[in-house]
Amino acid sequence: MKNKISIIKIGGNIVNDEKALDTFLANFSKIENTKILIHGGGKIASQLNDKLGIKTIMNEGGRISSAENLDIVTMIDAGLINKKIVSKLQGYNCNALGLSGSDANCILANKRPTSPVEYGFVGDIKAINSSTIKMFLSHGITPVFCAISHDGNGQLLNTNGDIMASEIAIAMSKYIDTELIYCFDKKGVLSDITNEHSTIENINYEKYLALKENKTVNEGILPKMENCFNALNNKVSKVSIGDHSMINGNEIFTTLTL
């Protein structure tokens, strides 16, 4: 285990694009720090839902993760995507280990209360089993997490991948210098969503509050930024947001600071 760890979350835009994913994984495997990858599922699960005629039930709280939806997410995220990523990383000499939160009890969650809003089989993270994760890392293993956790009583739970990444980073930062990187489809936080060259390179908490107040940044990025500041407030040393080219040396991305 090196003296620094990088926790990297990739979103659906990379996962859904075979070529982008392959490029990302080749670059990820070259990162010399100890590292952990967290991946979302993207549109493949929705497409399979559609093909199988499984309905997406929406309510005021968003999409409900029914038992059927959870099965599809488990197939796609923990199965197809996770194992493709792991086997590709192995091909790049990165000793990856695919994990859901239930595997080796790595991530425990509470099923979200059904009242006032029913979310279905959605879990909010309760505990990261950092001793097991550290044990894997100490053996040169690179954990690759899909965004599924469990309740410890036999139930898998659909979990927010961005929050999973920040919670893992917070847990690891107790033991090792930790950086958290969110890779999504933009080169960082944009001051103008219609202009891809408008990356705001540095955002501190004060600026974040101002951007939120004057609605410069769109609602899609706000929860991600909230996770970033939560991580910074909990001893994660560096947090950044950008697209997957930042893993390959591109210097335009957003760095967040307190």
Next chain:
Amino acid sequence: MKNKISIIKIGGNIVNDEKALDTFLANFSKIENTKILIHGGGKIASQLNDKLGIKTIMNEGGRISSAENLDIVTMIDAGLINKKIVSKLQGYNCNALGLSGSDANCILANKRPTSPVEYGFVGDIKAINSSTIKMFLSHGITPVFCAISHDGNGQLLNTNGDIMASEIAIAMSKYIDTELIYCFDKKGVLSDITNEHSTIENINYEKYLALKENKTVNEGILPKMENCFNALNNKVSKVSIGDHSMINGNEIFTTLTL
């Protein structure tokens, strides 16, 4: 790690039956020996193939595992079934870790040659990474393998679960007293396939050859018995075949000896 290990393979008949699977897992979790579970996929993958209109291509060598078929198997076996088993075992206080052969490079395989018969993405096991498996066991982790391996160059491969179980048993037997148990839908090897009370309780190699010669046992069981004797010939100390009730104390099953 205890001084004995049990390697147990369960077939589709258990995996496909939620109640039978739950009973099996409750009993499996109570086994005091160090243990490893290997599971097949059963009919869920075929059903999904059918629902999605993915054709099963057959040739003289049997079913061809096309790229599409492999994706479905990866979804169902490595995803849905593996994670359901792992989360249920966690609920029974068994610290399970779901694995494909690509995870932590546990099982390497060679893609089967395309000539004289094309099998598609099917792998024949080349190496079991016993040091990594032993490392997991030494931390009180129970590996749960689906029958998917990889070639080490980024390609997942569909693999025979019975052979995977015997190869894991052979690899572990170099270090620890190892027993191999095949759980399928019958109470062992039957002398009369139409009579479920005709279990042959003890079969040595001579008897096996005689049963094969006079065609007393059906062709379905012969490859499984071949795996059993291969394991016995390679220092696995005990091999048995029966249904899942043998994990719960039922004493009628078949014991194989050299």
